Amino acid sequence: MKIVFIGGGNMATAMLGGLLQQGYAANDLYVVEPDAGKRAQLASEFGVTTLAADVPLPATDVAILAVKPQQLAEVARNQAGALAGRLVISIAAGIRMADLDRWLGGRARLVRVMPNTPALVRAGVSGAWLGPQADIADREVASRILQSVGQVVWVEQEQQIDAITAISGSGPAYVFHFMESLVAAARELGFDATTARQLAYGTFDGAIKLAMASDDEVGTLREKVTSKGGTTAAALARMNEAGVQAGIVAGAHAACARAAELADELGK
Template sequence: MSKITFIGGGNMASAIIGGLISRGTPAGDVHVVDPDAAKLAELATRYGVHGGSPDEALPASDVLVLAVKPQQLKAVARQLAPALGDALVISIAAGIRADSLSRWLGGHARVVRVMPNTPALVQAGLSGAYAGDAVGEDDRALATRVLGAVGEVVWVDDEAEIDGITAISGSGPAYVFYFMEALQAAARAQGFNPDTARKLAYHTFSGAVKLALDSEDDAGTLRAKVTSKGGTTERAINAFETSQLRATIIAAAAAAAARSRELGEELGRDAD
């Protein structure tokens, strides 16, 4: 088994740890570094994993998962560099490019950059992953095993595609929640009480997603099957098209991707 150390014990780290433990990783193979003693105690109680403060010596590890805020990563990486050894480094810090992280780690090249999303908290996530030439197939398989503990993993060959993954699956849950909010508000406007409106909106989404995942048809075909000529659904879809909702969603995702690129530039600067 691989020894895995998490730098940061927040929600995403906790989700991955829980997924690993549930899939058979021994708790003794997982170590967490975090300045919050209460957080370490909670993780120890929940999963039985070891923990320590950043002031303590870093244990020998096969995998190091950097789960700190992007703004903290430069300082954390520079502190870790002398004790890193030959560990595979997996970073889930949004916006930080692999070359920037490698530079802060003193030239360490076994780096995987990951963009997870919040459904990972219920082990239904999708993570986009990128690694340079120094990361071999065994390392990719190891990273996939770690990330796969909370959902699916999609590898990209061009790091620039991580910005697109950020825009679609990384930020995407918020788009879905936004539409759910709107559908719930529409139900309230039709006179339903809040509980019923919530049930109508949420179950419509969960049922439609399950149907799509279980079907061989694409989303456009499934939509057409529900849209009878001259019917109620057609009237609603026409209203969406009139308001250019599809174009707005595409433009919104493009704006998110552009911001991801900007953050990569801003957060990757060496000037303190």
């Protein structure tokens, strides 16, 4: 299977590395990238064929649109003829399937994907939706590609991609914000920066590993740590007074609403 990436940014780079780790041949992977320095870097690091933006696309089975959302309409219109008949996977945030299909001339085999930044370390969670012209074989191909950088969750309705954006797409920033706050608390309690990071990062890493290994819900795991009248109970009570959980839930709803707004704006 031959794959061409249109755009050679961070997410495309992560997927290239993941595909090569899975055993894909470098000579089956192509990257279209306008920046000459970036092309040279990708060719040197991965051994793939890189192409300037003004040359014809190579014949491939799959095209992955990995350009910035603001650039996608122009790229899709310019490449509509060349992309006809291929499975097209879009990882551009906020672009609805109908708009992309319109830019491509209609009736394209499309998969819309919302990845997240942990894909850079092969620990991503991607939300994906299969377009109406694509079939189960296309879904399987897309799954294999996306699994090169982590997990994939398929949704049944396209609007659920906005919810994926709010949870896993934007979610790393929520986690980093909590980690940042825990580091700040450690510094206020007298630890130096290195020790504060070790304590906070290690706690997150261990808690995630415990949650992933346990059959218990996270609420149950929280309860097991929280002794009545103890230190954890005091901390959680104060956090509840400050509305921490409610704020996180409200933030996710705000992200979901903004994702829909951006899709309206970018699809014009």
